[in-house]
Amino acid sequence: MPLRLLKYGLSRDYPVTGDIPATPELKPSYDVVIVGGGGHGLACAHYLSKYHGIASIAVLEKGYLAGGNTARNTTTIRSNYITQEGVAFYKEGVSLFETLSQELDFNVMFSQRGQLTLAHTEATLRAFHLRAEMGKHMGTRTEVIDAKEVEKLVPELNMDRGGALEILGGLWHADGGTARHDAVAWGFAAQASRRGAEIHQRTEVQGFEVGNGQVRAVVTNRGRVACGSVLIAAGGMNYDVAMMAGVELPIRCYPLQAMVTQPLKPWLHTLVSSVSLHTYLVQSSRGEIVIGGGSDPYQLYSTRSTLDMKEHLAEGAVHLFPFLQGVRLLRQWAGITDMTPDYSPIMGASPLANLWLDCGWGTWGFKATAVAGKRLAETIAKGRVPDLLKPFALERFEKFRLLNEMGATAASH
Amino acid sequence: MKLLDCPMNGPRNIDEFQSFGPLRQAPDADAAADAEWARHLFRADNRKGVVVEWWRHVPSNFFFLAQRDVVTNEIIRTYAPGSRP
Numbered sequence: 001m002p003l004r005l006l007k008y009g010l011s012r013d014y015p016v017t018g019d020i021p022a023t024p025e026l027k028p029s030y031d032v033v034i035v036g037g038g039g040h041g042l043a044c045a046h047y048l049s050k051y052h053g054i055a056s057i058a059v060l061e062k063g064y065l066a067g068g069n070t071a072r073n074t075t076t077i078r079s080n081y082i083t084q085e086g087v088a089f090y091k092e093g094v095s096l097f098e099t100l101s102q103e104l105d106f107n108v109m110f111s112q113r114g115q116l117t118l119a120h121t122e123a124t125l126r127a128f129h130l131r132a133e134m135g136k137h138m139g140t141r142t143e144v145i146d147a148k149e150v151e152k153l154v155p156e157l158n159m160d161r162g163g164a165l166e167i168l169g170g171l172w173h174a175d176g177g178t179a180r181h182d183a184v185a186w187g188f189a190a191q192a193s194r195r196g197a198e199i200h201q202r203t204e205v206q207g208f209e210v211g212n213g214q215v216r217a218v219v220t221n222r223g224r225v226a227c228g229s230v231l232i233a234a235g236g237m238n239y240d241v242a243m244m245a246g247v248e249l250p251i252r253c254y255p256l257q258a259m260v261t262q263p264l265k266p267w268l269h270t271l272v273s274s275v276s277l278h279t280y281l282v283q284s285s286r287g288e289i290v291i292g293g294g295s296d297p298y299q300l301y302s303t304r305s306t307l308d309m310k311e312h313l314a315e316g317a318v319h320l321f322p323f324l325q326g327v328r329l330l331r332q333w334a335g336i337t338d339m340t341p342d343y344s345p346i347m348g349a350s351p352l353a354n355l356w357l358d359c360g361w362g363t364w365g366f367k368a369t370a371v372a373g374k375r376l377a378e379t380i381a382k383g384r385v386p387d388l389l390k391p392f393a394l395e396r397f398e399k400f401r402l403l404n405e406m407g408a409t410a411a412s413h
Numbered sequence: 414m415k416l417l418d419c420p421m422n423g424p425r426n427i428d429e430f431q432s433f434g435p436l437r438q439a440p441d442a443d444a445a446a447d448a449e450w451a452r453h454l455f456r457a458d459n460r461k462g463v464v465v466e467w468w469r470h471v472p473s474n475f476f477f478l479a480q481r482d483v484v485t486n487e488i489i490r491t492y493a494p495g496s497r498p
């Protein structure tokens with residue numbers, strides 16, 4: 001590595017090796033067409049090409065690579081959910097991140113520094129105990145800690161003793177962490193394209209040709225492609241894209257906003273989240289404090305930001321860490337999230353035989369990028385849904401078998 | 414700040430209101446099959462375009478309807494239930 005770097009530095013023409021080839025011509029047909037070139041779609045292309053011997057893959061992306069919610073997310077990775085099915089799934093998601101840099105030969109900067117969720121009320125503490133017990137039962141590192149231990153972990157916290165938002169304890173999740181979102185998407189894309197998967201940027205899916213209970217072809221702004229199987233992984237547009245195939249998903253779109261401060265010296269060494277304040281913070285490897293919170297209060301197909309939400313996030317952040325009050329905001333943004341009624345994703349079969357779903361990722365799907373890609377690749381290659389994904393089927397709504405993760409999702413991602 | 418014109422209280426900061434989601438017809442409780450109930454409960458309208466939805470003015474607990482474009486966020490009209498022309 002150092003020699004290669006030296007050679008590069010001394011060479012005259014600085015040879016550029018692109019990780020991802022330029023968009024090729026569309027072929028008339030592919031074995032697998034993936035709608036959406038975000039982290040999820042690219043991960044599926046990687047696992048299909050590496051482990052299932054399928055190379056005839058087209059990833060169709062209407063904009064630029066991973067410019068959707070993958071680009072906008074605050075990169076919390078964790079498995080401290082409530083339901084047994086949820087914890088089992090996200091646990092595999094976290095463990096794949098632990099070795100993802102090696103898997104992709106690409107540094108995804110996974111930093112497993114632990115996540116601390118704060119309780120300001122007895123009721124929250126009780127809910128934490130439930131999550132901790134489920135987490136332990138499932139073999140993850142999740143425990144309830146008291147106020148003293150919270151203070152030891154994050155000495156900068158305003159404990160607000162005797163105040164209305166006194167910190168009574170926390171849910172400490174040592175398995176939690178973050179990774180670099182662009183690197184995750186690019187790592188999957190580079191690997192998949194090296195094995196022959198094609199990534200078509202600025203290629204918008206505009207409809208499907210459906211007949212005999214199957215998708216026959218995908219219609220795009222660059223022409224029509226016939227397909228063996230199709231995966232919908234279109235992020236905030238999942239409802240819209242599925243509707244083009246006549247599949248109505250139980251999804252409603254809400255904006256989710258976030259922002260970062262100017263870079264500071266490293267001081268925040270864990271992820272910190274407050275349920276009551278609907279605010280969470282993490283310090284990025286560039287030193288910026290990334291601040292996020294709950295969804296917008298009403299449905300909208302827009303990535304606009306609002307001053308109201310920014311004020312609310314700033315208020316929460318400054319309450320927890322009063323010395324942040326003079327710090328400047330550097331950037332702010334929003335993404336359109338595809339929210340399900342039970343705050344769990346929809347993965348697996350659709351009413352059409354060869355159309356598969358990787359939808360309903362709402363505000364929580366980055367952490368599942370690798371595991372969803374891996375398990376849906378297996379699903380598509382074998383034509384059957386693995387046990388790990390079965391509880392997340394679209395049919396769960398008709399059967400009233402919801403996987404309610406609202407309490408573990410709404411505020412803390 | 415965004416304004417929502419409450420049919421009872423006039424234009425107020427949208428912060429004072431709570432959204433209750435798109436209006437939908439309740440199924441016939443005696444006749445509806447499970448699938449119809451599931452659809453009613455879980456598949457709210459999410460098309461790009463204009464929706465009719467329930468809102469509540471929180472301080473006065475007044476429920477009303479609004480027609481809103483979910484792409485541009487333009488509130489086209491608001492009206493009290495029952496007053497619909």
Ligand SMILES: Cc1cc2nc3c(=O)[nH]c(=O)nc-3n(C[C@H](O)[C@H](O)[C@H](O)COP(=O)(O)OP(=O)(O)OC[C@H]3O[C@@H](n4cnc5c(N)ncnc54)[C@H](O)[C@@H]3O)c2cc1C
Nearest residue numbers: 036038040062068069070073074076205235335365366367
């Ligand atoms: C502000 C914010 C913070 C978040 N924080 C977290 C977090 O901390 N942790 C976490 O786990 N999750 C978080 N999430 C959620 C997470 O970002 C998403 O669930 C995840 O990135 C989804 O990945 P994806 O690949 O499925 O979708 P995306 O990355 O959105 O990719 C979908 C792609 O499909 C493309 N597309 C759409 N329609 C079409 C079409 N018709 N034709 C072709 N292409 C199309 C889009 O352009 C897009 O690039 C956050 C989201 C937001 C908005």
